[in-house]
Amino acid sequence: MRKLEGKVALVTGSGRGIGRSVAHQLAAYGAKVVVNDLDAAPADEVVREIRAQGGEAVACVGSVTAVDFADRFVRTAIENYGAIDIIINNAGYTWDNVIQKMSDEQWYAIIDCHLTAPFRILRAAQPIISAQAKKEASEGREVFRKVVNISSVAAGGNAGQTNYSSAKAGIIGMTKTLAREWGRMKVNVNAVAFGHIETRLTQALAGGASKTVNIEGREIKVGIQQSMIDAAASVIPLGRPGTPDEAAGSVVMLCLPEANYVSGQTVVCGGGFGSL
Amino acid sequence: MTQVQYSSVNVGDEIPLLKEKPVSRFTLTLYAGASGDHNPIHIDLDFARKARMPDVFAHGMLSAAYLGRLLTNWVPQRQIRNFSMRFTGITQLGNVPTCTGKIVEKFEADGEKRVRLQIRCSNQYGEEKLAGEAIVALP
Ligand SMILES: NC(=O)c1ccc[n+]([C@@H]2O[C@H](COP(=O)([O-])OP(=O)(O)OC[C@H]3O[C@@H](n4cnc5c(N)ncnc54)[C@H](O)[C@@H]3O)[C@@H](O)[C@H]2O)c1
Numbered sequence: 001m002r003k004l005e006g007k008v009a010l011v012t013g014s015g016r017g018i019g020r021s022v023a024h025q026l027a028a029y030g031a032k033v034v035v036n037d038l039d040a041a042p043a044d045e046v047v048r049e050i051r052a053q054g055g056e057a058v059a060c061v062g063s064v065t066a067v068d069f070a071d072r073f074v075r076t077a078i079e080n081y082g083a084i085d086i087i088i089n090n091a092g093y094t095w096d097n098v099i100q101k102m103s104d105e106q107w108y109a110i111i112d113c114h115l116t117a118p119f120r121i122l123r124a125a126q127p128i129i130s131a132q133a134k135k136e137a138s139e140g141r142e143v144f145r146k147v148v149n150i151s152s153v154a155a156g157g158n159a160g161q162t163n164y165s166s167a168k169a170g171i172i173g174m175t176k177t178l179a180r181e182w183g184r185m186k187v188n189v190n191a192v193a194f195g196h197i198e199t200r201l202t203q204a205l206a207g208g209a210s211k212t213v214n215i216e217g218r219e220i221k222v223g224i225q226q227s228m229i230d231a232a233a234s235v236i237p238l239g240r241p242g243t244p245d246e247a248a249g250s251v252v253m254l255c256l257p258e259a260n261y262v263s264g265q266t267v268v269c270g271g272g273f274g275s276l
Numbered sequence: 277m278t279q280v281q282y283s284s285v286n287v288g289d290e291i292p293l294l295k296e297k298p299v300s301r302f303t304l305t306l307y308a309g310a311s312g313d314h315n316p317i318h319i320d321l322d323f324a325r326k327a328r329m330p331d332v333f334a335h336g337m338l339s340a341a342y343l344g345r346l347l348t349n350w351v352p353q354r355q356i357r358n359f360s361m362r363f364t365g366i367t368q369l370g371n372v373p374t375c376t377g378k379i380v381e382k383f384e385a386d387g388e389k390r391v392r393l394q395i396r397c398s399n400q401y402g403e404e405k406l407a408g409e410a411i412v413a414l415p
Pocket of ligand 1: 012013014015016017018019036037038039042062063064065090091092093094113150151152153193194195196197198199200201202215
């Protein structure tokens, strides 16, 4: 069912992983999607895939941490589709170390990406959402819009992630605050905190192997040793990590009309593991 | 540099594009020194934030200088007769200044052959930052 027919959705970091699944699912519900990623190739591919399935999508490539990103992202939506209805702040990565070994660069890189970027994107979208809401209110219509900010069960504490856990806890605060500020504009602002989802970030590493990805010129270690994954799976009530599609489902359900009266909440999507 | 001839250029021709490195704080500091424009809005993050900007941003004249370089990469400086522009956007950190020029008119004035160029500096996303015009004499 095309429950989001004609809605315009902006999804950061949607070239891969969970964001990619979110973009696809929103498109399948009829939304027009602005696909963002740091890397052009995966972003363009997601746009092509959505179009091939009869959907509408456009890419807005670049880092969410660039000073002018938020304006460009919002402008891409307006120039192509003339509105903003759904914003998913998903782009991100981890750059771990224990506090005594964590540099300021490492701290700010993660805070900038997971906390400052969503702040700037939401700030840039506010005048547009406000104008849309005012117009609808004057016409006596109630139209709901959606923000879903991506958090993590690490917000509840995780050794080696001072930067990431602070940012992911911070985004929950931002979510609750904006739910209050934006309620009168009929915007539902919620967060989803993932547990262990199988993506590039959490891929299994064979004994002792290591793998890196390039984020804005920095080589960042990704992946988790298989033995750690097995140990972690044993504490997940559902017995295994989640898939990107399962993770995306928990984001997309908050974007559906059925969730119109849910706001300021954090959904934990962790197979029964984790609580915030 | 092989000399550009009046007879070999046509209206509609693009001159060779100039693509600079991404603008960094370092670029801005060097340019402040070179130009003598020490306005802290371009070099001091604390000052920029007080002025309600998210960060420091490029001097307008830096993009103008790149446009000048676009022209002098094409012809010797002494052939430039006129060079004017207007600022249309802020160049932010990380922007890649990309300058282009197009010949829009061929004419004769003051006893020499000249071309009028439309010139433009934009970033890697095609957003225009500076637009203008130049008149260049060609042998
Ligand atoms: N995978 C997990 O177990 C897990 C758990 C909790 C939270 N999360 C969060 O979910 C979100 C998505 O992660 P994922 O697992 O799908 O990772 P992923 O690496 O598979 O996908 C993330 C995408 O975001 C992009 N990206 C990274 N930094 C960016 C930037 N500065 N600007 C624009 N794009 C950028 C990457 O290029 C990548 O394509 C992240 O916020 C992550 O912190 C993931």
